[in-house]
Structure formats: structure tokens, C-alpha cells
Amino acid sequence: MRGIEWLESLANFEDDRSVAISPVDLVRQAATVLVGTNSGMRFIHVAGTNGKGSVAATAAVLLGDMGFRVGLFRSPHLCRIEERVMIDATPISTERLDQELVQLATLTDQQLVPRLTHFEALFVATLSVFALEGCELAVIETGMGGRDDATNIIDADVAVITSVGHDHLVELGPTLADVLDHKLGIVHDGAAVCLGPLDSVLRAQAADRLALNPTIWIDDLEFERFPGVGGQEIVEHSALGERSFFVPLFGQTSAWNALLAIYAVEAILGRRLSSERIETGLARLHLPGCFEVLRGRPIVVVDTAHNREAAQALGATLIETFGPGHSIGLVMGMSHGRDPSDFLLALGIASVDSIGLLDCGVPVKDLMDAAVAHYPDIKVMDWSVELRPVGELLSSLDTEIVLVTGSHCACGAVLCKDTPTLLLGTP
Structure with a gap:
């Protein structure tokens, strides 16, 4: 080529x-x-x-x-x-x-x-x-x-x-x-x-x-x-x-x-x-990575939000769609020097139980520091060094809903690899 x-x-x-x-x-x-x-x-x-x-x-x-x-x-x-x-x-x-x-x-x-x-x-x-x-x-x-x-x-x-x-x-x-x-x-x-x-x-x-x-x-x-x-x-x-x-x-x-x-x-x-x-x-519209819901166990929501305003809209849509009271896991990777703390603050999710971090340009340590500052009791996993299939990693968060966001890089890591392992149920 x-x-x-x-x-x-x-x-x-x-x-x-x-x-x-x-x-x-x-x-x-x-x-x-x-x-x-x-x-x-x-x-x-x-x-x-x-x-x-x-x-x-x-x-x-x-x-x-x-x-x-x-x-x-x-x-x-x-x-x-x-x-x-x-x-x-x-x-x-x-x-x-x-x-x-x-x-x-x-x-x-x-x-x-x-x-x-x-x-x-x-x-x-x-x-x-x-x-x-x-x-x-x-x-x-x-x-x-x-x-x-x-x-x-x-x-x-x-x-x-x-x-x-x-x-x-x-x-x-x-x-x-x-x-x-x-x-x-x-x-x-x-x-x-x-x-x-x-x-x-x-x-x-x-x-x-x-x-x-x-x-x-x-x-x-x-x-x-x-x-x-x-x-x-x-x-x-x-x-x-x-x-x-x-x-x-x-x-x-x-x-x-x-x-x-x-x-x-x-x-x-x-x-x-x-x-x-x-x-x-x-009726035939499909927007990959735009609040894309992959139903199964867990339910996976993939959204390419990567800045303050997009994070605000994503957080509001998540609550409107699923309501409060669910355990939430987060998969996050950010690029181009964006501020993970600002992103999490704008996302506005009151409680996140666990998070998988990806290196998409912003160092995992910076993501980790921001996550722990916002959610002191959160379970943190560095996925940039994990070699397990994506489906297993998502399940390891052990939550009802997993939100994948922060960049096209993070969303692509889920949507473009081991995709069949994500479709554990019917949409």
C-alpha cells in the first residue's frame, strides 16, 4: 500500500x-x-x-x-x-x-x-x-x-x-x-x-x-x-x-x-x-463512539467525549438514560495534554467504583492522581500494561455499567479489539 x-x-x-x-x-x-x-x-x-x-x-x-x-x-x-x-x-x-x-x-x-x-x-x-x-x-x-x-x-x-x-x-x-x-x-x-x-x-x-x-x-x-x-x-x-x-x-x-x-x-x-x-x-443511523451502548454484563457505554463541554453532556446523558443508583466503572485515556481533573469534574458522576487507565498521551500517573483525588476509595487499574482481552478487563471492573471515554484512543481500544467478547448479550 x-x-x-x-x-x-x-x-x-x-x-x-x-x-x-x-x-x-x-x-x-x-x-x-x-x-x-x-x-x-x-x-x-x-x-x-x-x-x-x-x-x-x-x-x-x-x-x-x-x-x-x-x-x-x-x-x-x-x-x-x-x-x-x-x-x-x-x-x-x-x-x-x-x-x-x-x-x-x-x-x-x-x-x-x-x-x-x-x-x-x-x-x-x-x-x-x-x-x-x-x-x-x-x-x-x-x-x-x-x-x-x-x-x-x-x-x-x-x-x-x-x-x-x-x-x-x-x-x-x-x-x-x-x-x-x-x-x-x-x-x-x-x-x-x-x-x-x-x-x-x-x-x-x-x-x-x-x-x-x-x-x-x-x-x-x-x-x-x-x-x-x-x-x-x-x-x-x-x-x-x-x-x-x-x-x-x-x-x-x-x-x-x-x-x-x-x-x-x-x-x-x-x-x-x-x-x-x-x-x-x-432508522439506520449508527454513530460509533457517540454514546454507543453495548448491552451485556456489564453494560458498556462508549463515548469519545474529550473536553469539558462534552464531558458535561455525557454525564447528563448517562444519568438520563440509566438513572441513578448503578455501580459505575470508568475506562479512561486522554491525549494532547488535556486535564483529566477538569474532565472528571465536568463529567459530574457522583460515585465511580473502579477505573481502568490507558496511556493515550496523558501519562497514566496523571490520570491516576486525578481519579484518586475525585474518588478517594476508587479501585485503580493500569490497563496500559495489561495483556488480557478487552472483555476480561471490562468485567474486572466489577460494575453494572462501564463508561469508556476521554479520547478516540480510549474508545478505539475497546471498540476495535476483541469486540466479540463485549457482545455478551443482545442490544
Whole structure:
């Protein structure tokens, strides 16, 4: 796999925050050479501190269910890189991805395109795959920020800003206003915009920036949620009439994300979707690592929350879904110097009985110190040195519920290894 080997040799900002990203114009130059300028695709572009992967995947599933050939670009991945490049809800083959990367590597070696970073090269190759495979529509998730992100070479019909939080303040800040400014950078002239919840100060900033763009504010929507088995019913009230549909997702944040995806799809199609169309489309939605419940003994909940706001939403969803009074075990690994104490405080779980710690960049000792500070009587296990199957490790926590969280690395350690040992019962 020469193309993928070449890709993995490139500087990778996701692994090393000191890596310099390329100017957007250089990424556009490479895409113009490899892809051309007239693919005919139309785009939904999704940015946000949290929730952008869920919104992007939900929008792609809805569009695909209506018969469109839809590309989806996501980042990062849980198990294998092909998950980032999907057509009609299916990852492209390793061979197809490698083929396109070989073309880009050859152009780079010939100095016909600039040398890009790992993320930038993957995105350029993805656009070429989507064009050559006949995608009519593509949903693109930003890597980080928006304005200076490689994905901002597209001119999207619809832009979605899911949330603005404290993650990446070092790179995008120092203030939340700066973070929002970066994310609003994906909004081009004439694009429709869908915005997630914002406080009053950030909303005023966004309103000023979007004065000439048709904008939907989720804070202005009227809807009710009715949590149930396997998800929740959403009842939306608007001047256009009431809609009611079931979504296989848990928690208030997931409801917001589903609505943002629905409105983005309606904006790019120029028509309102019926309750039946939404419910049928979302029936096949599966979001790995997004409050994903693996039922058995113990019940395992996998969620890629990795920052303060995501941890708050995760803790609230856990209580809403299962109620209080259960024994809880935690599997945790964090990356990029994030603060485990801040994460556990935001998670807001009153009692955790045991914890398995993984080295995903933040040292296990730092995780251990934070866990013991929050839960003095907790049973602590260093899983970074354990060689037992994942299923055995989960059972060793000896709790009714096990929550796996803190990073894509931690969630991937459970979802991508020994997965059959986790499915001890039926969902």
C-alpha cells in the first residue's frame, strides 16, 4: 500500500500539535491539480467544538436514504483510516484510498503540487475519490477550527456550526470569541447557516457576521424530547407545523445535533422533510463512539467525549438514560495534554467504583492522581500494561455499567479489539 505508507510518512498535526499546517491556498492548489475545478458536487460543511462528527454523519445518512450518492469526510477515526472517507454510509476500500494517494504522492514527488500534511493530503485525495465515484453531494467535517482548516477550500451551500467550547483554545483562542471567529470562517457568501446553542455574547457576534446569510438558530426552535428505549422521540413545533420522529440517539445534545443535521439537509435541498422521511432515514443511523451502548454484563457505554463541554453532556446523558443508583466503572485515556481533573469534574458522576487507565498521551500517573483525588476509595487499574482481552478487563471492573471515554484512543481500544467478547448479550 504505497499510497497509505506515503500518507503516514507526512507530518501529522493530529499527533503533534507543533506541526505547521499549510495555508488554505496551497491546499486548494493541490486539489485543483488532482481533482480539477468542476466536479459538480454540492457541499454541507460542518464545524464545531463538539458534535460535528454526529451532525455530519446524520446529514449524510438522511441524504443517502433519499437516493443521492453522498460522500462523507470525517476525522478522526476510531479503528481504521478508511472510516474517514465514506460513500453511501460505507467506508471506501483500502485499495481505492491507496490508489488516490499514490496519484497525489506522484504529483508531490514531481513537485507539481506542494507537500501537505497528513490531514491535508487525505482531504485532497478524498475530494478526488468523491468526484471520480460520482458523488452528487458531500458532507465535510472540519479538522479543527474552520477558517484556516484544509477543508475550507470548498465553497459549501450550507455551513453548520454545532458548538463553541473551550477545547483548542491554545490553537484557536485565547477567547471563545476567537474560536467562534475561526468556525464562522467556513461560511461563504450566500451560504445557508445552521447554528447550535450559543450564549448571548457569542450569538450577537455570530448575528453580526451572518447578517447577509440565511440563518437557522437552534436556540430559536421549539421542541420536546421524550427519552425511551433505544433513543428518543423528538416533537418539533414550528410555524410550518408539528413534526414528530424517533431518533436512535440519547441525550439533549444528540437531539440538537439531529435537528441541525435535518435543517442542513433541508437547506441544501430547498424543501421541508416530513416526519416519516426523517424517521425512515435515521432508522439506520449508527454513530460509533457517540454514546454507543453495548448491552451485556456489564453494560458498556462508549463515548469519545474529550473536553469539558462534552464531558458535561455525557454525564447528563448517562444519568438520563440509566438513572441513578448503578455501580459505575470508568475506562479512561486522554491525549494532547488535556486535564483529566477538569474532565472528571465536568463529567459530574457522583460515585465511580473502579477505573481502568490507558496511556493515550496523558501519562497514566496523571490520570491516576486525578481519579484518586475525585474518588478517594476508587479501585485503580493500569490497563496500559495489561495483556488480557478487552472483555476480561471490562468485567474486572466489577460494575453494572462501564463508561469508556476521554479520547478516540480510549474508545478505539475497546471498540476495535476483541469486540466479540463485549457482545455478551443482545442490544
